Amino acid sequence: MAPFGLLLDVDGPIASPESRRIAVDSIVDDLLTLASAGIPIAFITGRSDAFMREQVVARLVDGGLDARSHVFGVFEKGGCWAPVTPQGLGELDIDRELAVPESVRAAVEGLAREQYADTMFVDEGKHVMISLEARTDVSPAAYQAAQSRYEAEVYERLVGSGLGLRYRDRQAHDGLGRVPWRIDSTIISTDVESVLLDKDRGADRALDWFAARGVTAQRWWSVGDSRSDYRMADAVHARGIPVAHLDVRPADGVLGKEYDVVVEGDLVHDHAGAAFLRRRVAELP
Incomplete structure (x- = not known):
């Protein structure tokens, strides 16, 4: 021991x-x-x-x-x-049972690449989560401002598609009354992931x-x-x-x-x- x-x-x-x-x-x-x-x-x-x-x-x-x-x-x-x-x-x-659906991955990563590439990038190495990370050449203040806008837009898009999702003090249920996914923030990243992780x-x-x-x-x-x-x-x-x-x-x-x-x-x-x-x-x- x-x-x-x-x-x-x-x-x-x-x-x-x-x-x-x-x-x-x-x-x-x-x-x-x-x-x-x-x-x-x-x-x-x-x-x-x-x-x-x-x-x-x-x-x-x-x-x-x-x-x-x-x-x-x-x-x-x-x-x-x-x-x-x-x-x-x-x-x-x-x-694999905890992996984010591919349709969700495409929507979340696509938005980051198309509209937020000046402040964040997609972590291509993730197998079950989606992660967007702050660029190292961007100030923390600039990243955090973009991060807030990005997360709010991701929440609206995913909930609009019927996904059960939690984000800060907000949550929406899917068609079965479940909330199996969440948006989780850190000082350098945003993750979309299973609530079981x-x-x-x-x-x-x-x-x-x-x-x-x-x-x-x-x-x-x-x-x-x-x-x-x-x-x-x-x-x-x-x-x-x-x-x-x-x-x-x-x-x-x-x-x-x-x-x-x-x-x-x-x-x-x-x-x-x-x-x-x-x-x-x-x-x-």
């Missing part, structure tokens, strides 16, 4: 939300040290497997990921998953994968930059396992939970994530 395990969001605590890559080198070094010490590590992200392969897994492989390590990736908030090995990302499993589903997927291999931990840490990331810790807590959550963007509001919620002083995003990992390395026997 490992002394602790890690459930890590990627955008924010691991990859910089500005550059969309690992910008703090110590993060890679410390992840490799923790993995080689037998600490189970799962990346629970809304990102695609392609992004993870290029921006995170490749760095671990190049750094010499230990063959005895237990590292796992859950992508698209639980829609896809794969082990992380010294050879790279392993075989990808996809939950979320960070608790991703955490459950990771915990089950570890358990099937006899891997467990005395306690778990979850780390994230959004309120939905707390659901990783919620999933662990629901199993009766000790857990704590690190919020790397507390300015959005720290949630009150039955488990410990901590911050890294005045540090935020990947700088907070780097400090957290360095602390965990210091705790190793």
Whole structure:
């Protein structure tokens, strides 16, 4: 049994939300040290497997990921998953039942390409979600203004076509009285996805994968930059396992939970994530 395990969001605590890559080198070094010490590590992200392969897994492989390590990736908030090995990302499993209908994908992505390409782009690597991401050459203010207009237009179009959809405090039922889809926003993206996809589903997927291999931990840490990331810790807590959550963007509001919620002083995003990992390395026997 490992002394602790890690459930890590990627955008924010691991990859910089500005550059969309690992910008703090110590993060890679410390992840490799923790993995080689037998600490189970799962990346629970809304990102695609392609992004993870290029921006995170490749760095671990190049750094010499230990063959005895237990590292796992859950992508698209639980829609896809794969082990992380010294050879790279392993075989990808996809939950096709949670995939957005192709007609919806065509409408949502088409609007982005035709009218909003100056502020956002389509993430071509998604299998079950639709994701539109902020261009890195656009200011946050300009992107957020376009994002609000875009999301409102997407909502009206999809609801007009009969889709059951939730968006912020608005929702519309489909012909069967259901609301199976939602529009979800972050500071750098807009997702259209199944309401069944979320960070608790991703955490459950990771915990089950570890358990099937006899891997467990005395306690778990979850780390994230959004309120939905707390659901990783919620999933662990629901199993009766000790857990704590690190919020790397507390300015959005720290949630009150039955488990410990901590911050890294005045540090935020990947700088907070780097400090957290360095602390965990210091705790190793």
